Amino acid sequence: MIGVVVVLNASHELMKDFNKSTVFRLIKSHHPISRAEIAKRSGLNKATVSTLVAQLIESEFVYEIGTGNSSGGRKPVLLYYNQAAAHTISIDIGVNRIIGVATDLSGKILQQEILLFTDRSFDHVLGEAKKLIASLIERAPKSPYGICGIAIGVPGIVQSNGNVLLAPNLGWSNVDIKTPLEQTFQLPILVENEANAGAYGEKLYGAGSYYNHVAYVSISIGIGTGQISNGQLFQGANGYAGEFGHMSIDYNGKRCRCGNKGCWELSCSEQFLLDTVATKLGVDSIRFEDVLAEAYNQNPLVLNVLTSVGRSLGAGLISIIHAMDPEVVIIGNRFSLLKDFLENPVLEVLEKQLPPHLQEAPKIMFSELGQQSGVLGGASFAIERFFDEHRINLSLT
Numbered sequence: 001m002i003g004v005v006v007v008l009n010a011s012h013e014l015m016k017d018f019n020k021s022t023v024f025r026l027i028k029s030h031h032p033i034s035r036a037e038i039a040k041r042s043g044l045n046k047a048t049v050s051t052l053v054a055q056l057i058e059s060e061f062v063y064e065i066g067t068g069n070s071s072g073g074r075k076p077v078l079l080y081y082n083q084a085a086a087h088t089i090s091i092d093i094g095v096n097r098i099i100g101v102a103t104d105l106s107g108k109i110l111q112q113e114i115l116l117f118t119d120r121s122f123d124h125v126l127g128e129a130k131k132l133i134a135s136l137i138e139r140a141p142k143s144p145y146g147i148c149g150i151a152i153g154v155p156g157i158v159q160s161n162g163n164v165l166l167a168p169n170l171g172w173s174n175v176d177i178k179t180p181l182e183q184t185f186q187l188p189i190l191v192e193n194e195a196n197a198g199a200y201g202e203k204l205y206g207a208g209s210y211y212n213h214v215a216y217v218s219i220s221i222g223i224g225t226g227q228i229s230n231g232q233l234f235q236g237a238n239g240y241a242g243e244f245g246h247m248s249i250d251y252n253g254k255r256c257r258c259g260n261k262g263c264w265e266l267s268c269s270e271q272f273l274l275d276t277v278a279t280k281l282g283v284d285s286i287r288f289e290d291v292l293a294e295a296y297n298q299n300p301l302v303l304n305v306l307t308s309v310g311r312s313l314g315a316g317l318i319s320i321i322h323a324m325d326p327e328v329v330i331i332g333n334r335f336s337l338l339k340d341f342l343e344n345p346v347l348e349v350l351e352k353q354l355p356p357h358l359q360e361a362p363k364i365m366f367s368e369l370g371q372q373s374g375v376l377g378g379a380s381f382a383i384e385r386f387f388d389e390h391r392i393n394l395s396l397t
Contacts, residue, residue, distance in 0.1 A: 019044060021393045023052045027062055027079050028394075034076035053079060059390065060085050060144045083108065086145035086386060089136050090378035091129060092153040092194055092371070095120065095169045095221035099371055100132040102140045103379040105148075105386075107205060109372070111139050122175045129177075130184055137185070148386035150187055151378030152177060153194035155224055160239050162191035168246075168257035169222040169271075190381050194218060194374045195242065198332055199226025200233055201377030206369040207330045215326040215362070217244075217317070218374070219335035223265035227324055244320055245269075249312075268312035270334055276305050288334060295341050306338065310345025317346065318353055321362050332367035333374075339366040 019042075026038050039049045056062040064077050083106040091100040096118065102111040115132050117125065129152070137147055154177065156167025162178030181189045199208070199216035208214040214228035223245030227234040235241050245265040246258045253262025266272060270288060277294075278286045280301045294302040317329055335342065346364060367373055384394050 017391045017393070019048060020052050020055065020391070023049060024056055024061065024387075024392050025394065027053075027056070028081045031080045032078035034078055036076055038079075061390075061392075081106070084141065084143050086143050086148035087140045088149050088151065088379045088382040088386075089133055089140070089147055090151040090153070090375040090382065091132060092197070092374040092378065093125060093129065093170075094155065094194075098125070098129055098132055099375055100136050101372070101375045101379065102136045103376075103383075105383055107376055107379055107383070109376075110141065111136055120170050122170075122172050122177075125170070126177060126180060130181070133181070133185065145386075147187055149382030150181065150185060150189050151197070151375075151382045152181070152189065152191045153197040153374045153378050154191060155194045155218075155220075155222060157240050157243065158191055158193045162189065164191070165240075166258065168259075171257075188382070188385065190378070190385060192378060192381060193224065193226070193239075193242075195224030195226040196233055196235065197226070197375075197377035197381065198224070198373035199228055199330075199377065200380055201369060201373040201375070202330050202332065202367060203228045203231070203377075204380050205376050206373060207365045207367055208328060211327040213325065213327045215320050215324050215329045216367075216373070217313075217320070217329065217331050218333040219269060219313075219331065220333045221269060221271045223269050223316075225320065227326070229324070244316065244323075247316070247319060249315060249319075264312075264316040268309045268316065273305065273309055276309075277302055280305060292337060295338070303341065306341040307345045310342040311349050313342060314346040314349030315353070317350065317364075321350075321354065321358055326362050328363045328365055330365050330367050332369070333371060336367040336370050342366075 022042050023038055026041055027033055035049050035053055039046045061082055062079055063082050064079050083104045086105055088103050091098055096116060098115045100113045101109045103109055113132055113135060115128055117128055133150060140147060154164050154167055155169055157165040159165055164172055164175045164177055166173055178189045178191050195216060195218040198218045199214060202208040202216050203214055208228060212231040216226045218224040225242045225244040227242050246260055246263045248260060248262045249264050250262030254266055255261055256263040256266055274286055277291050291302060295306060387394055
């Protein structure tokens with residue numbers, strides 16, 4: 001009998017959480033909205049809705065203000081999602097820069113800072129990340145719950161416990177970035193692969209918002225990829241899925257920092273682009289911004305390199321399309337700025353090499369979020385975990 005009571009109580013609590021989450025999601029998605037409209041959309045009775053709304057108001061996740069149009073009788077009081085109840089900090093660690101943002105609970109960026117570095121050692125980058133996070137925390141607006149979480153995006157293989165198993169382009173191997181940040185800030189820390197965060201950011205806020213099967217390709221110094229399958233982030237059994245940047249497209253090619261030979265990123269990453277353009281122009285080095293400027297100035301040497309890079313990019317996308325069968329492939333990070341020069345070579349390769357049934361299956365898009373995809377995805381991870389702690393599931397439908 002005791003076991004039956006426990007099960008019944010557990011089921012009752014789960015149903016309460018489900019209903020509360022349903023009401024909250026309706027307010028979040030459709031505010032301003034009345035209690036009567038919530039009852040109509042959810043199928044819950046008005047008394048239950050009123051009770052749950054009262055709990056959400058008490059928690060300061062919802063507030064009421066103003067009145068709506070009346071269909072007879074008193075005008076309904078309108079409910080709003082309190083996006084300022086808490087804030088997140090999200091940073092994206094690159095190979096030569098850290099992007100950091102503070103957001104509200106809707107993912108709106110309130111503050112942004114970019115920090116450049118040349119020393120890629122773990123201790124140095126960790127110290128720079130701490131400075132950036134501390135600055136964003138100090139500048140974040142006051143709120144009832146303060147900073148609810150900090151998300152860290154890393155260009156490498158991240159274990160479920162937050163340990164960075166390998167970040168070849170940073171030269172990191174088996175490092176723990178989560179623990180020292182938790183000790184410093186005494187806040188929940190979430191560490192994720194930057195391409196996974198970017199894929200999630202695109203799904204929620206960018207070009208992937210209308211699709212349930214998304215392949216996101218983050219191209220900067222290296223290449224990272226993230227996949228959304230059935231609307232959810234696909235990570236595989238151990239969280240390592242999607243390392244397409246390190247698939248071999250030339251078995252006799254150069255040795256990659258990851259230890260493999262002929263990796264995809266060796267022939268179409270930002271590093272390859274910069275090195276190749278510098279060689280063609282007879283200079284020691286060149287900045288990405290200068291390559292972009294030369295391309296728009298119709299420099300034929302630069303345009304030829306970009307055409308070659310676009311073809312290599314298309315060749316790698318063929319494997320992603322065969323493996324993941326996405327509705328859309330999104331090219332993101334800094335390479336999204338090269339759309340005018342990469343799009344046609346990519347599409348030409350896909351047209352020539354994909355079988356007929358896949359010719360128009362995936363849509364090829366370039367991110368409009370650019371370098372913000374990853375920090376927005378990271379912020380969303382932190383927001384979802386915050387609400388989970390308050391027994392509100394944002395993913396319920």
